[in-house]
Amino acid sequence: MKVKPVNHAKAAEEFIEDTAHMDFHDERLWDLRQKRDEQMHILPEWQELRARASAIKEHTLANLPEYLEQFEANAKKNGIHVHWAADGAEHNRIVGEILEKHGAKSLIKSKSMVTEECCMREYLEPRGVVVTETDLGERIQQLDNQMPSHIVVPAVHKLIPDVAKIFAEHYHTDPNDSSAQSLAWQQRLAARPVILSADAGMTGGNFVVAETGSFVVCTNEGNADLSATVPGLHIATIGIERLVPRMADMGVFIRMLSRSALGSPITQYTTHFRGPQKGSEMHVVLVDNGRSHRLGMEDFWTSLKCIRCGACMNTCPVYRRSGGLSYGAVYSGPIGAIIDPTFNERKYSTLPFASTMNGSCTNVCPVKINIHEQLYKWRRVLAEHHELPFVKREVMHMAGKLMGQPTLYRAAINSTEVALSTMPRFVLYNWLNPWGKHRELPHPVKQTFHSWYKQNRLKTKKKEGESA
Amino acid sequence: MQRAEEARSLPGVRMKIGLFIPCYIDAFYPNAGIATLELLEKLGQDVEYPMNQTCCGQPMANSGCNKDAAAAEALFVKNFAKYDVIVMPSGSCTHHVRDNFDAIEQTDEVRHVRENTFELVEFLHDVLKVEDFPWAEFPHKVGLHNSCGTLRALRTASMSELGEPFFSKPMDLLNKVKGISFATPKRPDECCGFGGTFSVTEEAVSAKMGTDKVRDHHQAGAEYIVSADTSCMMHQQGCAERAGVPIRFIHIAEILNGARE
Numbered sequence: 145m146k147v148k149p150v151n152h153a154k155a156a157e158e159f160i161e162d163t164a165h166m167d168f169h170d171e172r173l174w175d176l177r178q179k180r181d182e183q184m185h186i187l188p189e190w191q192e193l194r195a196r197a198s199a200i201k202e203h204t205l206a207n208l209p210e211y212l213e214q215f216e217a218n219a220k221k222n223g224i225h226v227h228w229a230a231d232g233a234e235h236n237r238i239v240g241e242i243l244e245k246h247g248a249k250s251l252i253k254s255k256s257m258v259t260e261e262c263c264m265r266e267y268l269e270p271r272g273v274v275v276t277e278t279d280l281g282e283r284i285q286q287l288d289n290q291m292p293s294h295i296v297v298p299a300v301h302k303l304i305p306d307v308a309k310i311f312a313e314h315y316h317t318d319p320n321d322s323s324a325q326s327l328a329w330q331q332r333l334a335a336r337p338v339i340l341s342a343d344a345g346m347t348g349g350n351f352v353v354a355e356t357g358s359f360v361v362c363t364n365e366g367n368a369d370l371s372a373t374v375p376g377l378h379i380a381t382i383g384i385e386r387l388v389p390r391m392a393d394m395g396v397f398i399r400m401l402s403r404s405a406l407g408s409p410i411t412q413y414t415t416h417f418r419g420p421q422k423g424s425e426m427h428v429v430l431v432d433n434g435r436s437h438r439l440g441m442e443d444f445w446t447s448l449k450c451i452r453c454g455a456c457m458n459t460c461p462v463y464r465r466s467g468g469l470s471y472g473a474v475y476s477g478p479i480g481a482i483i484d485p486t487f488n489e490r491k492y493s494t495l496p497f498a499s500t501m502n503g504s505c506t507n508v509c510p511v512k513i514n515i516h517e518q519l520y521k522w523r524r525v526l527a528e529h530h531e532l533p534f535v536k537r538e539v540m541h542m543a544g545k546l547m548g549q550p551t552l553y554r555a556a557i558n559s560t561e562v563a564l565s566t567m568p569r570f571v572l573y574n575w576l577n578p579w580g581k582h583r584e585l586p587h588p589v590k591q592t593f594h595s596w597y598k599q600n601r602l603k604t605k606k607k608e609g610e611s612a
Numbered sequence: 613m614q615r616a617e618e619a620r621s622l623p624g625v626r627m628k629i630g631l632f633i634p635c636y637i638d639a640f641y642p643n644a645g646i647a648t649l650e651l652l653e654k655l656g657q658d659v660e661y662p663m664n665q666t667c668c669g670q671p672m673a674n675s676g677c678n679k680d681a682a683a684a685e686a687l688f689v690k691n692f693a694k695y696d697v698i699v700m701p702s703g704s705c706t707h708h709v710r711d712n713f714d715a716i717e718q719t720d721e722v723r724h725v726r727e728n729t730f731e732l733v734e735f736l737h738d739v740l741k742v743e744d745f746p747w748a749e750f751p752h753k754v755g756l757h758n759s760c761g762t763l764r765a766l767r768t769a770s771m772s773e774l775g776e777p778f779f780s781k782p783m784d785l786l787n788k789v790k791g792i793s794f795a796t797p798k799r800p801d802e803c804c805g806f807g808g809t810f811s812v813t814e815e816a817v818s819a820k821m822g823t824d825k826v827r828d829h830h831q832a833g834a835e836y837i838v839s840a841d842t843s844c845m846m847h848q849q850g851c852a853e854r855a856g857v858p859i860r861f862i863h864i865a866e867i868l869n870g871a872r873e
Contacts, residue, residue, distance in 0.1 A: 157816035166820075174799070184775045191774065459773065461803050465817050498814060500807030500821075501674070503764035507773035520712070523676030532676060536809070540677035547672075548683025550664035557639060578812045582819030583850030586640040593638045593645035597661050601649075 147491045149531075150473065152498040156466030159301075169301050170464040173294075177458045179407020180508065187399070196396050198512035201449035204387050205439060211354040211387050212430065218357025222419035225427040232262030235431050239264060239346075239379060242427055243273055246377055248343035254361070254368035255279040256348030257295055257452060258381045258431050260474045261487075276338050278367035280331055287314050293468030293476065296405045296454040301467045345371035349382035349417075349428075350451065351397060355390050358418040359428065362401060362411040369415055376424035380417065384430050385448040397451060400510040404453040438486045443521045447482050449511040456505035456515055462498060471495060478505035482518040485526070493531035496522035557592060630695030631661045632668070632688075632729075634702045634842070641842045644863035648701040648732055651869040654747070655740060659699075662691040669715060670708035674808050682715040685722075693721045697739070698729040701865050703762035703841045704808075706731035711765060732865055733768055733840045737781040744788045747870040751791030754867075755834030755859075756782060757825070757848070759841035760803050768840075772801050782840055782864055789867055795834035802828075806847040822851035826859055836860045838867060 160166050184190045204211055216226045229235035235258075243251065251273055253259070265275045265286075277283040281298040285291065287310050292298030299307070305320075307327050312319035317330045347368045349359040359380060361368045372378045388397065402411045420426035439445050457463045457477030468476035473484040473492055481499060484492035496519045505515040526532060546553050579585065591599075629652060633645040652659045668688055669681035688709070692698045700706055709729040716722060736742045762768045762782075769780040786792055805811070805821025812818075826848050829837050837859060839845050845861045852859050862871065 502760035502803035527676030544680025578815035584853040593642040
């Protein structure tokens with residue numbers, strides 16, 4: 145059976161109906177966008193930083209095999225075990241084997257989009273490994289059995305009462321607790337014993353440095369550092385595109401990451417992992433999972449420059465009003481809409497259309513990914529691969545034919561006195577119905593421009609010609 | 613093509629202008645089209661509206677159906693290749709012709725059309741370099757809506773994302789109109805949610821964005837929303853009327869042409 149495309153429009157409609165959640169979501173993320181703007185204004189070299197960040201990433205991606213091998217060699221020298229995973233299944237198998245070798249039954253982890261991509265929890269839990277997210281937002285999502293709705297603030301679509309309810313169910317706390325501080329404290333009380341008794345820890349990695357064989361993890365809660373250092377076994381799962389050539393490059397990226405993401409100059413914790421502590425083990429799993437394939441796509445390879453700051457999501461007026469879960473994918477928002485179809489063209493065929501292509505995303509992106517242009521190009525690819533809904537395809541085909549024939553086009557407009565009654569029908573056909581759900585139709589007019597021109601200019605010109 | 617470049621480099625030279633009136637304006641907002649024509653005539657230009665015009669091909673191309681845009685693009689070139697410049701009161705159509713018009717073979721004729729197509733505001737501001745509009749007076753507080761096509765593709769105004777120094781070609785022009793004043797919305801360059809077929813395929817998000825947009829302008833004290841793009845305003849007007857937001861809409865060409873209300 146063919147997989148059904150994600151119905152973003154319907155999920156978004158449901159999200160919008162819940163006004164309290166939607167308004168908070170929109171305001172909260174717009175606030176992040178404004179804080180990002182404030183940080184940008186502080187740095188006069190912002191555009192230069194963007195250009196550099198983009199150039200470094202493009203250079204690295206163009207020479208990816210060499211830099212990956214350089215990283216592997218240097219990491220091994222540092223005492224890090226390096227593994228290569230072609231896809232999610234191989235990643236999960238590798239992690240499972242490491243845990244099994246150590247007899248590890250409990251794994252604490254910080255936020256990692258790659259493990260979401262690989263569906264790692266779903267693999268490990270039936271095998272007897274208890275996986276606990278240590279990032280507050282990610283933990284809330286785990287308890288609620290939902291995907292992260294945002295790559296930086298995973299539970300941003302939830303309000304305090306939602307969290308109180310989830311914690312009451314799992315931690316037996318007060319379901320009417322309305323204090324964010326108190327709820328955060330409850331999470332701390334619940335998480336600490338789990339962290340202190342965990343057998344293994346896992347982190348992601350924001351950046352991997354080839355020349356030093358090290359990797360960098362940026363968080364605001366310090367949970368990655370606890371996850372990495374407390375258990376004595378640290379596994380870092382990292383996408384192969386996270387590479388940069390030199391430590392000096394961090395001077396560009398660290399300045400941009402948190403400013404773009406949250407509008408803060410830097411994350412609370414920026415940790416460089418260079419090798420295992422005495423008596424412990426460190427593993428890095430480098431994950432491909434479709435990245436090499438994407439690197440070969442002429443129009444879409446630069447999406448691999450992404451540093452996962454979420455600035456494109458915060459600025460996106462569609463994302464802010466539809467919520468991350470409406471995208472039905474690990475990656476949501478504008479960046480998700482150009483990455484997700486590389487994982488499954490049919491399932492995510494609707495996402496490049498969940499955009500007005502306004503271009504705000506492209507212009508906040510710290511690594512200058514031309515996101516809205518890639519959305520446009522994806523639409524073409526999806527149309528060519530027959531992944532458009534039948535009605536849309538037919539309407540566009542009919543409209544295209546009509547627009548090539550002025551006489552028919554004019555007849556369609558003039559067939560009734562009021563252009564309104566035919567005009568949108570031939571352009572939009574039976575899609576017209578949704579227009580009026582929350583909007584009025586345009587007002588009818590007495591005369592089209594075409595007819596006015598004929599009457600007021602062509603006739604006059606003709607008369608002038610006759611009298612001359 | 614050379615003639616067009618020469619003509620454009622010499623201020624005061626009369627150009628042969630082909631006027632393109634997009635389908636929405638033709639059918640629903642003819643006054644914006646009439647104002648564009650009259651304004652260009654007042655400024656001494658030789659303007660013609662080819663009667664066989666239909667569409668620039670944008671709706672099909674934006675939906676991914678680029679092949680279906682070919683007939684419209686070919687007809688567009690057939691209609692407009694003979695003019696020095698092509699002017700249209702629409703940012704998104706100009707963006708399509710200039711940046712995405714590739715469903716047909718790129719002949720010299722096609723290149724001439726693409727290179728010499730202008731949105732009305734940039735044509736008045738950059739090519740004709742109009743100094744004043746002595747006939748124009750509009751004693752109202754207006755909220756300026758820059759469509760995403762004009763803002764981020766044609767770059768007729770600075771965008772907040774880049775932190776660049778402020779500039780606004782439409783505001784430069786409107787500032788030459790007697791009595792006009794501007795309201796400052798909280799999110800001046802957020803998209804209004806029209807987005808072509810997005811307005812129907814993603815109806816809920818589109819209408820919410822439009823309603824938020826008109827409320828933002830209304831709360832900032834705008835009596836009118838003025839824009840160089842009618843499609844955005846058609847959508848916003850629909851949202852405002854349904855939500856009961858008392859605000860009116862007018863195309864920039866109408867104000868510059870001396871509309872009185």
